[in-house]
Amino acid sequence: MKIGVLALQGAVREHVWALQACGAETVTVKGREDLAGLDGLVIPGGESTTVGKLLKRFQLWDAVRERAQAGMGIFGTCTGMILLAKGRAGDNEPRLGLIECEVVRNAFGRQVDSFETELAVPVLGEQPFPAVFIRAPYLINPGRQVEVLATLDGKIVLARQGKILAGAFHPELTGDLRLHRYFHDLLRCGED
Numbered sequence: 001m002k003i004g005v006l007a008l009q010g011a012v013r014e015h016v017w018a019l020q021a022c023g024a025e026t027v028t029v030k031g032r033e034d035l036a037g038l039d040g041l042v043i044p045g046g047e048s049t050t051v052g053k054l055l056k057r058f059q060l061w062d063a064v065r066e067r068a069q070a071g072m073g074i075f076g077t078c079t080g081m082i083l084l085a086k087g088r089a090g091d092n093e094p095r096l097g098l099i100e101c102e103v104v105r106n107a108f109g110r111q112v113d114s115f116e117t118e119l120a121v122p123v124l125g126e127q128p129f130p131a132v133f134i135r136a137p138y139l140i141n142p143g144r145q146v147e148v149l150a151t152l153d154g155k156i157v158l159a160r161q162g163k164i165l166a167g168a169f170h171p172e173l174t175g176d177l178r179l180h181r182y183f184h185d186l187l188r189c190g191e192d
């Protein structure tokens with residue numbers, strides 16, 4: 001299994017380590033040629049307006065979309081979730097629109113309101129997942145193909161549509177590999 005980590009901004013190394021610990025071969029992605037042969041791609045947290053601009057500057061925007069439409073899985077965390085979603089009315093930022101949900105940015109408060117919580121994620125088993133939220137978004141208005149995997153105070157913070165996985169929090173910062181393993185297995189299982 002070959003999984004890329006978008007390396008334009010954010011906690012790239014931590015994702016690489018987690019994926020390698022799950023047994024994946026990893027590639028850091030800085031240009032469109034790095035997408036060749038990838039089964040999956042992680043889009044880490046960062047600042048979504050900046051990462052969106054960089055994706056365009058490095059000719060990755062269309063390439064990522066095309067590869068996803070051709071079956072490459074994507075795990076977007078925080079900024080990654082924001083980019084994967086669809087924009088809301090009045091939101092003029094470009095979105096990849098690869099998951100049928102709209103996104104609300106910075107929805108849990110400011111940087112100083114960042115927090116860690118024990119999140120119930122039934123697909124990962126009974127033990128709650130230590131989830132770090134940093135100026136995190138959440139999803140609204142999920143489409144019919146979207147499986148909601150976790151909510152916090154009724155807000156969607158983890159969801160999947162086929163091989164597209166979007167999480168509002170940072171799974172790479174806690175050493176709990178279950179979500180990376182879930183993504184890895186998702187790529188192996190195929191569509192559903």
Ligand code: GLN
Binds near residue numbers: 046078079
């Ligand atoms: N608030 C950031 C944004 O809008 C996302 C923060 C994060 O990735 N931790 O892009």
